[in-house]
Amino acid sequence: MESFGQSNLSGDRLKFATLLLFSCALTSFAQDAPASSETPARPTTTIVLARTGERLDTPNVASIHYFEFLQVRNRWIYPDIGYIDFGHNNYREMFIGGGRTLIDSKFATWDQELLYDQATGPAAGSARYLQPWMMVRLRFTPKFTNETSYFVNLPLNDSARIEHILERAKLEYLLKKHWKIGAGYAGRKFADTAWQNKPFITTTLLTSAGAFEFWLQRVPNGAQVQFRYALFHKSH
Numbered sequence: 001m002e003s004f005g006q007s008n009l010s011g012d013r014l015k016f017a018t019l020l021l022f023s024c025a026l027t028s029f030a031q032d033a034p035a036s037s038e039t040p041a042r043p044t045t046t047i048v049l050a051r052t053g054e055r056l057d058t059p060n061v062a063s064i065h066y067f068e069f070l071q072v073r074n075r076w077i078y079p080d081i082g083y084i085d086f087g088h089n090n091y092r093e094m095f096i097g098g099g100r101t102l103i104d105s106k107f108a109t110w111d112q113e114l115l116y117d118q119a120t121g122p123a124a125g126s127a128r129y130l131q132p133w134m135m136v137r138l139r140f141t142p143k144f145t146n147e148t149s150y151f152v153n154l155p156l157n158d159s160a161r162i163e164h165i166l167e168r169a170k171l172e173y174l175l176k177k178h179w180k181i182g183a184g185y186a187g188r189k190f191a192d193t194a195w196q197n198k199p200f201i202t203t204t205l206l207t208s209a210g211a212f213e214f215w216l217q218r219v220p221n222g223a224q225v226q227f228r229y230a231l232f233h234k235s236h
Contacts, residue, residue: 041074041236042073042074043234043235043236044071044072044073044234044235044236045071045072045232045233045234046069046070046071046232046233046234046235047068047069047070047071047072047230047231047232047233048068048069048210048229048230048231049066049067049068049069049082049228049229049230049231050066050067050068050228050229051064051065051066051067051226051227051228051229052064052065052066052226052227053087053215053224053225053226053227054224054225055219055222055223055224056222056223056224056225057221057222057223061087062087063086063087063219063224063226064084064085064086064087064226065083065084065085065087066082066083066084067082067083067084068080068081068082068083069081069082070082072101075100075101075102075104076098076099076100076101077098077099077100077101077111077113078097078098078099079096079097079098080095080096080097080098080099080113080115081094081095081096082094082095082096083095088121088123089121090121090122090123090124091119091120091121091122091123091124092119092120092121092124093117093118093119093120093124094117094118094120095115095116095117095118095131096115096116097113097114097115097116097131097133098113098114099111099112099113099114099133100112100113106139107138107139107140108136108137108138108139109135109136109137110134110135110136110137111134111135111136112132112133112134113132113133113134114130114131114132114133115130115131115132115133115151116128116129116130116131117129117130117131117153119160124159125159125160126157126159127155127157127159127160127161128155128156128157128160129153129154129155129156129160129163130153130154130156131151131152131153131154132151132152132154133149133150133151134149134150134151135147135148135149136148142174143173143174144171144172144173144174145171145172145174146169146170146171146172147168147169147170147172148166148168148169148170149166149167149168149169150164150165150166150167150169151165151167152164152165153165161190161191162191163188163189163190163191164188164189165187165188166185166186166187166188167186168184168185168186168200169184169185169186170182170183170184170185170200170202171183171184172202172204177206178205178206178207179203179204179205179206180203180204180206181201181202181203181204182201182202182203182204183199183200183201183202184199184200184201184202185197185198185199185200186198186199186200186217196219196220197218198217198218198219198220199217199218200215200216200217200218201215201216202214202215202216209231210229210230210231210232211228211229211230211231212227212228212229213227213228213229213230214226214227214228215227215228
């Protein structure tokens with residue numbers, strides 16, 4: 001990750017992170033009504049996510065490697081552990097945290113997490129971040145859905161830089177039982193640099209072995225393809 005001058009974690013950012021934690025805690029406890037002894041326990045959902053990408057311009061270098069493991073226990077999300085790099089040996093990030101599903105209805109789901117992110121490698125400068133992360137899913141019809149994921153990296157030391165990432169905001173349509181198509185938008189703003197636009201189109205194959213998703217995405221100075229895999233397993 002590039003560096004752009006010095007940027008300390010200001011008092012305003014600390015207040016923001018504290019308020020976010022406090023509001024999430026209040027919302028969680030407010031929704032935690034005592035469970036009836038006759039209410040069956042929800043199964044634990046284990047989720048495994050893996051992604052890899054490659055630039056389409058010569059020399060077709062790798063653009064991302066990503067792996068994440070998390071579990072959803074009733075409405076609580078923990079642990080959430082992951083790794084990411086951007087095709088370079090000198091920079092990588094590892095994160096850990098958890099959160100809660102704040103809304104889960106027929107039409108919408110809102111997941112909110114708080115993660116600790118540690119950068120490693122010669123170009124990382126041991127940068128550390130506090131990462132509020134959110135995911136919103138909207139179901140307009142049984143076949144037409146939306147999924148939006150956004151997070152911000154709040155610096156915890158001098159070598160870190162604030163970063164806003166709209167990881168995806170996509171619309172998808174289920175053409176057949178095992179096949180979805182869609183289009184979306186992603187973006188990133190790192191420190192004082194300009195906002196980067198990253199639109200994409202996607203297609204997903206749904207199987208009993210997991211979901212296999214393919215992206216064709218425009219990125220600054222070129223384009224990339226991404227292969228994304230997601231496995232969901234429920235157990236009591």
